[in-house]
Amino acid sequence: MKTDGVFLDDQYIDATGKAHQIFYTPNGATIHGYAESGDDLFPTLRDITFTNPEPDPEPPKHPPQPNTESPTRRRPRLADTHARRRQERERNRNALEQQADNASRSAHDPPPY
Structure with a gap:
């Protein structure tokens, strides 16, 4: 449905840490459900919860030196x-x-x- 180009989709993480997905159809209907996670094939995936990583406690003391030998992606x-x-x-x-x-x-x- 997402690759058709007519449907809009949105994903969010609920309070339990599970990914949910909502599809909005061209006629205005909304379809709610869990995002495809593969947990039907691997049931232990249901035990995984997603959290935001903690930020680094302090910045590095010395900034990294730029690589002048070859260009890199930003x-x-x-x-x-x-x-x-x-x-x-x-x-x-x-x-x-x-x-x-x-x-x-x-x-x-x-x-x-």
Whole structure:
């Protein structure tokens, strides 16, 4: 459904640490469910909870020296992918909020005739 391009999706971590996914269909329906995690094949995966890592207690004393021999990426590809997904989900949330605002405005506005 996600690769079709017509559906919007959102993922979030609930209070128990499990990933949930919501699909928004073109006709306005929402489909809630757990995100695909493979726990049907590996039942012990249900015991895993996700938490944010603790920040480093102190910055390094000496900044790393730049590598002048070869150019490097500013951040790993996986970090770029995650950032792009976060931006896309934020755009989807904003689009849904705007659609809801437009729907509520049109429901309260009298017809022009």
